[in-house]
Amino acid sequence: MRLATLRNGSRDGRLVKISGDGRHYADASAVAATLQEVMERWDELAPRLEALPEGTLPLDAAAVLAPLPRAWQWLDGSAYRSHGDLMDQLLGIKVERSGLPLMYQGVSDRFYAPTEDVVMAGEEFGIDFEGEFGVIVDHVPMGTSAAEALRHIKLLVQINDWSLRTLARPEMQTGFGWVQAKPPCSMAPFAVTPAELGSQWRNGRVCLDLEVHWNGQRFGNANGEPMEFGFHELVAHAARTRDLVAGTIIGSGTVSNENFREIGSSCIAERRGIEVVDTGAAKTGFMKFGDRVRMQAHAADGSAPFGAIDQKVVSR
Amino acid sequence: MRLATLRNGSRDGRLVKISGDGRHYADASAVAATLQEVMERWDELAPRLEALPEGTLPLDAAAVLAPLPRAWQWLDGSAYRSHGDLMDQLLGIKVERSGLPLMYQGVSDRFYAPTEDVVMAGEEFGIDFEGEFGVIVDHVPMGTSAAEALRHIKLLVQINDWSLRTLARPEMQTGFGWVQAKPPCSMAPFAVTPAELGSQWRNGRVCLDLEVHWNGQRFGNANGEPMEFGFHELVAHAARTRDLVAGTIIGSGTVSNENFREIGSSCIAERRGIEVVDTGAAKTGFMKFGDRVRMQAHAADGSAPFGAIDQKVVSR
Numbered sequence: 001m002r003l004a005t006l007r008n009g010s011r012d013g014r015l016v017k018i019s020g021d022g023r024h025y026a027d028a029s030a031v032a033a034t035l036q037e038v039m040e041r042w043d044e045l046a047p048r049l050e051a052l053p054e055g056t057l058p059l060d061a062a063a064v065l066a067p068l069p070r071a072w073q074w075l076d077g078s079a080y081r082s083h084g085d086l087m088d089q090l091l092g093i094k095v096e097r098s099g100l101p102l103m104y105q106g107v108s109d110r111f112y113a114p115t116e117d118v119v120m121a122g123e124e125f126g127i128d129f130e131g132e133f134g135v136i137v138d139h140v141p142m143g144t145s146a147a148e149a150l151r152h153i154k155l156l157v158q159i160n161d162w163s164l165r166t167l168a169r170p171e172m173q174t175g176f177g178w179v180q181a182k183p184p185c186s187m188a189p190f191a192v193t194p195a196e197l198g199s200q201w202r203n204g205r206v207c208l209d210l211e212v213h214w215n216g217q218r219f220g221n222a223n224g225e226p227m228e229f230g231f232h233e234l235v236a237h238a239a240r241t242r243d244l245v246a247g248t249i250i251g252s253g254t255v256s257n258e259n260f261r262e263i264g265s266s267c268i269a270e271r272r273g274i275e276v277v278d279t280g281a282a283k284t285g286f287m288k289f290g291d292r293v294r295m296q297a298h299a300a301d302g303s304a305p306f307g308a309i310d311q312k313v314v315s316r
Numbered sequence: 317m318r319l320a321t322l323r324n325g326s327r328d329g330r331l332v333k334i335s336g337d338g339r340h341y342a343d344a345s346a347v348a349a350t351l352q353e354v355m356e357r358w359d360e361l362a363p364r365l366e367a368l369p370e371g372t373l374p375l376d377a378a379a380v381l382a383p384l385p386r387a388w389q390w391l392d393g394s395a396y397r398s399h400g401d402l403m404d405q406l407l408g409i410k411v412e413r414s415g416l417p418l419m420y421q422g423v424s425d426r427f428y429a430p431t432e433d434v435v436m437a438g439e440e441f442g443i444d445f446e447g448e449f450g451v452i453v454d455h456v457p458m459g460t461s462a463a464e465a466l467r468h469i470k471l472l473v474q475i476n477d478w479s480l481r482t483l484a485r486p487e488m489q490t491g492f493g494w495v496q497a498k499p500p501c502s503m504a505p506f507a508v509t510p511a512e513l514g515s516q517w518r519n520g521r522v523c524l525d526l527e528v529h530w531n532g533q534r535f536g537n538a539n540g541e542p543m544e545f546g547f548h549e550l551v552a553h554a555a556r557t558r559d560l561v562a563g564t565i566i567g568s569g570t571v572s573n574e575n576f577r578e579i580g581s582s583c584i585a586e587r588r589g590i591e592v593v594d595t596g597a598a599k600t601g602f603m604k605f606g607d608r609v610r611m612q613a614h615a616a617d618g619s620a621p622f623g624a625i626d627q628k629v630v631s632r
Contacts, residue, residue, distance in 0.1 A: 105423065121556060175491060176419060179553075184558060
């Protein structure tokens, strides 16, 4: 099952169910008004959404919001070791992992719609994209184990975790994590149930290629599988000392593979890191106002389960 | 004007206006259902709340929730230098400030009611309280200056920012900030307008003594004034690269004064830091299950504008 949220003038939009071809929808208002409501009553409402007839109403891409246009909690990991090691090298910071997943809490009162212009404070802050996967959970009680956490993962999403790189290093050095370096994220149109991915959801990982284009040029095509920690482990980490509110979104961090020199990267900072390692200096610049980024994950059958993020960066 | 939120079975409770004596309330449902709604339409609704008659209904302390029982955003600073310097020493971490305020984003989907039991994952995590002040803003556009930010500060609150100290250091070392070390906070009963404090709100600071008792013993009585950065500067810092959603809460960090040896501390970690500096070892332990903490700020006239937090820590 795939779900989406359409613009209706409210902050949370209205919930719809997406057809198999990804081009039509069925009204879901008889089941729930918003996706947040579904996350709060998943066990009761999900079967009723599954039972809705195949949608026949034509989907207008411009009317699609993020599946959760706002969420009570957004916790982002950094679970791809090939990315993390390179970023440490680039930032000149030795991140002490202590065997635990890396995670920070980010702004969640707004997630950009997949085709919405993204307003940035300034080019001088080093505007970068980060292609990621994420999960949305129902209520997760404090102390839930990784094994138990797997069944709380109800939906999968695809995210662009926008980053401002020149602000990232000083914020990391405080030990307090990022505020200024992490403006709101964007989400691809469709939230999909794990079952929808079949065997490409395994071991708590979204095993799809995430294709990234920057201004029409292919920039990367990394696969989501090689996470050091699976999503269930990230959920358990987050829930160690708090209940996770239903509708919490947990991110993977920038998707990255060891062979990034061949397949490319899901963020500019990683490419710059490779350039520093290989040539002693970064030559690729960050994004400029007017630049576009497109991100689309591909399943083995060629389909794009999450739809595409395709956005322009603009000045305020 | 002082506002509070009463338990009514919903997650956001119902808004009431508090009487001058702090023991009575007036129903405010004709103006707005919740405080979040007021923050979203402050300029329109605040004058109507001011115009409500003095409350005559008796207030039941057990029925009072946090003024915002959940918020879309909670950003906590660490603006008291006497505390920060000592904590650096205790943690053995040199926090690089770069001239900027320290700030992290914390869990905001739940704020404990002022007399509610606080459920902690384990005593072994080093359960600590942190007495703070905070502000609630209306919508703050990205790029708002500190001078402009002052007029977005609509309400002041008193907070206990619960901390798990043994988890704090490893999370700081990642540079990603705290997730596990920062479970949900508690809030004192009343949110007050800056005007309510008269000259004790000045230069973006809450200039009240914050009296803290741990298990009936006075632990600290620091004054809120000596913030290195005022709340308006914290708001501007937070809004540098994002719009702040109406109802965002921004915290001061643990209230601390230079003469902490005489007046005491607003958290256990600070007292332990003093013990380490003075004797080479910390002798005060952290909280145990069953322990209570009481926090109440006092105005010059002896009144307690925010009411009191008085809670017990319990096991899950």
